[in-house]
Amino acid sequence: MDWSALQVSLSLGLGTIAVLLPxxxxxxxxxxxxxxxxxxLVEALVTVPLVxxxxxxxxxxLVTFGARSPLGEAFTAFxxxxxxxxxxxxxxxxxxxxxPFVVQPIQRGFEAIPSDVREAAACCGLTPWQRFWQIELxxxxxxxxxxxxxAFAHTLGEFGVVLMVGGSIPGxxxxxSVAIYDRMQAFDDRGAGIMAAALLAIAIxxxxxxxxxxxxxxxxxx
Amino acid sequence: xxDRSISVRLHQASPIPLDLDFTCAPGxxxxxxGPSGSGKTTILRSIAGLHRPAQGVVRxxxxxxxxxxxxxxxxxHQRAVGFVFQEYALFPHLTAAGNVMTALGHRPRAExxxxxxxxxxxxxxxxxxxxxxxxxxxxxxxRVAVARALAREPAVLLLDxxxxxxxxxxxxxxxxxxxxxxxxxxVPMILVTHDFDDVVRLATHLLILxxxxxxAWGTLEELTSRPDxxxxxxxxxxxxxxxxxxxxxxxxxxxxxxxxxxxTLLASDRTLASGTAVxxxxxxxxxxxxxxxxxxxxxxxxxxxxVTEVHADAAFEHVIVQLAVGEIQLLAEVTRxxxxxxxxxxGLPIHALIKSVSIDVVHSHAT
Numbered sequence: 001m002d003w004s005a006l007q008v009s010l011s012l013g014l015g016t017i018a019v020l021l022p023x024x025x026x027x028x029x030x031x032x033x034x035x036x037x038x039x040x041l042v043e044a045l046v047t048v049p050l051v052x053x054x055x056x057x058x059x060x061x062l063v064t065f066g067a068r069s070p071l072g073e074a075f076t077a078f079x080x081x082x083x084x085x086x087x088x089x090x091x092x093x094x095x096x097x098x099x100p101f102v103v104q105p106i107q108r109g110f111e112a113i114p115s116d117v118r119e120a121a122a123c124c125g126l127t128p129w130q131r132f133w134q135i136e137l138x139x140x141x142x143x144x145x146x147x148x149x150x151a152f153a154h155t156l157g158e159f160g161v162v163l164m165v166g167g168s169i170p171g172x173x174x175x176x177s178v179a180i181y182d183r184m185q186a187f188d189d190r191g192a193g194i195m196a197a198a199l200l201a202i203a204i205x206x207x208x209x210x211x212x213x214x215x216x217x218x219x220x221x222x
Numbered sequence: 223x224x225d226r227s228i229s230v231r232l233h234q235a236s237p238i239p240l241d242l243d244f245t246c247a248p249g250x251x252x253x254x255x256g257p258s259g260s261g262k263t264t265i266l267r268s269i270a271g272l273h274r275p276a277q278g279v280v281r282x283x284x285x286x287x288x289x290x291x292x293x294x295x296x297x298x299h300q301r302a303v304g305f306v307f308q309e310y311a312l313f314p315h316l317t318a319a320g321n322v323m324t325a326l327g328h329r330p331r332a333e334x335x336x337x338x339x340x341x342x343x344x345x346x347x348x349x350x351x352x353x354x355x356x357x358x359x360x361x362x363x364x365r366v367a368v369a370r371a372l373a374r375e376p377a378v379l380l381l382d383x384x385x386x387x388x389x390x391x392x393x394x395x396x397x398x399x400x401x402x403x404x405x406x407x408x409v410p411m412i413l414v415t416h417d418f419d420d421v422v423r424l425a426t427h428l429l430i431l432x433x434x435x436x437x438a439w440g441t442l443e444e445l446t447s448r449p450d451x452x453x454x455x456x457x458x459x460x461x462x463x464x465x466x467x468x469x470x471x472x473x474x475x476x477x478x479x480x481x482x483x484x485x486t487l488l489a490s491d492r493t494l495a496s497g498t499a500v501x502x503x504x505x506x507x508x509x510x511x512x513x514x515x516x517x518x519x520x521x522x523x524x525x526x527x528x529v530t531e532v533h534a535d536a537a538f539e540h541v542i543v544q545l546a547v548g549e550i551q552l553l554a555e556v557t558r559x560x561x562x563x564x565x566x567x568x569g570l571p572i573h574a575l576i577k578s579v580s581i582d583v584v585h586s587h588a589t
Contacts, residue, residue, distance in 0.1 A: 116311035125299050125325060127299055
């Protein structure tokens with residue numbers, strides 16, 4: 001069992017949620033409640049990582065993160081290390097690859113709030129910020145939870161993007177799914193099997209957790 | 223006392239055309255009545271700040287909430303508006319008390335729970351304070367919505383088809399509840415409805431809306447005795463509405479005396495007690511006109527009056543005759559033939575014959 005790979009996988013999964021959830025809530029809510037020019041384009045762009053082969057996405061991200069790209073240069077100047085083949089680069093890539101898995105459920109969650117409920121909150125004297133915290137967020141909670149679980153599960157299973165952007169540096173960018181592939185290449189079926197079982201266990205735990213939490217969620221409509 | 227009336231002037235061509243101007247004083251209930259799609263709800267939304275009209279002014283007492291020419295537009299949470307939504311729009315994740323407490327943000331945190339319970343008690347829902355909307359019946363949800371609207375201590379109470387989603391029996395009780403509210407809270411109330419029953423039971427004033435245009439606005443008595451409102455005529459039939467007081471009760475004859483503006487009518491009723499305030503509607507179709515008072519007839523009400531207007535609209539088969547009886551005005555719907563035979567014209571003395579069973583007596587059970 002490659003414990004460092006497990007740690008990288010879990011850090012990457014939780015890190016992706018932490019980075020992506022605030023952005024996903026902002027964009028998902030925007031897409032749900034506002035009409036604006038270019039909304040269709042934004043919705044299409046959000047879906048792109050879903051339909052692109054992970055290796056293609058990984059390739060473009062690698063080019064963007066490379067030492068000679070503006071982003072890569074800026075990061076190197078700031079952090080003193082390269083963005084490509086680092087955990088930070090992997091985290092950024094993972095966040096981008098997970099945008100559709102996070103934004104879409106959150107958008108559906110906010111869309112499910114009837115507009116008159118939103119308006120009633122305003123007529124109760126709540127400021128936009130109070131409406132968001134007291135009414136919208138609790139009601140969109142099932143969608144946000146789904147988004148977090150999907151992002152986590154998808155990050156654990158991500159292979160192509162991780163390999164392209166992160167390589168397979170132990171303790172830094174080698175995740176469980178990459179480690180399983182490495183073990184199989186080395187004809188270590190037993191090592192691969194243990195890690196596969198670990199991933200399976202994590203996936204089942206995550207699903208049980210989701211079900212339990214969403215049972216506690218409130219009925220949709222009063 | 224400072225004027226706490228709400229005054230509204232709206233004008234826009236789209237998305238829904240609006241062209242109207244009205245005011246509503248504390249204690250008055252203005253019913254906005256018109257066909258669906260006429261823009262009734264948009265008026266309420268414009269008052270609450272949920273809709274920004276192309277041109278308009280909304281004033282509540284000394285406060286200006288909207289004034290498009292001056293660029294003033296207060297957002298909804300800065301307007302002291304109590305809004306009861308058509309589908310109630312309760313917060314499904316909060317209990318009844320939680321829903322009410324949400325609108326108590328202007329009160330100190332420690333007081334909110336107690337105040338919410340008081341408001342729920344006011345709408346007779348104390349025992350359900352800890353229930354979520356999904357666990358309440360339609361009528362109970364409506365009452366939570368009313369309590370929540372009152373919690374804000376609103377300067378105006380807006381009710382959007384508040385009885386549309388409940389059945390007939392519950393509707394009656396809720397109507398009485400709203401009527402009782404009118405007596406306890408001293409703010410203007412604006413009620414949007416497409417059901418004339420709500421108007422007769424609750425309104426003091428009426429605004430008739432057609433395609434966004436206010437075709438008539440005035441007191442209920444004044445508007446219901448106007449012969450020239452074709453939409454009302456088609457939708458509900460014309461008929462004057464009056465406030466009356468029960469005079470003598472004559473249970474042995476199954477009748478009560480109703481005193482209306484100096485005139486006395488006999489209506490068929492065994493239950494009303496002397497002194498009770500009621501509302502009376504006399505459908506124009508039920509009023510018979512005669513040149514001389516008839517004799518030897520089962521009729522209880524023969525009122526002497528004078529014809530004030532003869533309204534013959536080419537779009538309608540019958541003629542509407544308006545007549546003054548004492549201080550009140552009645553409408554009678556008669557055939558063109560009857561107008562010719564009796565020689566009905568403005569100024570003609572006439573007798574209105576009304577069966578006691580034809581008088582609709584509306585009695586609120588509000589406490």
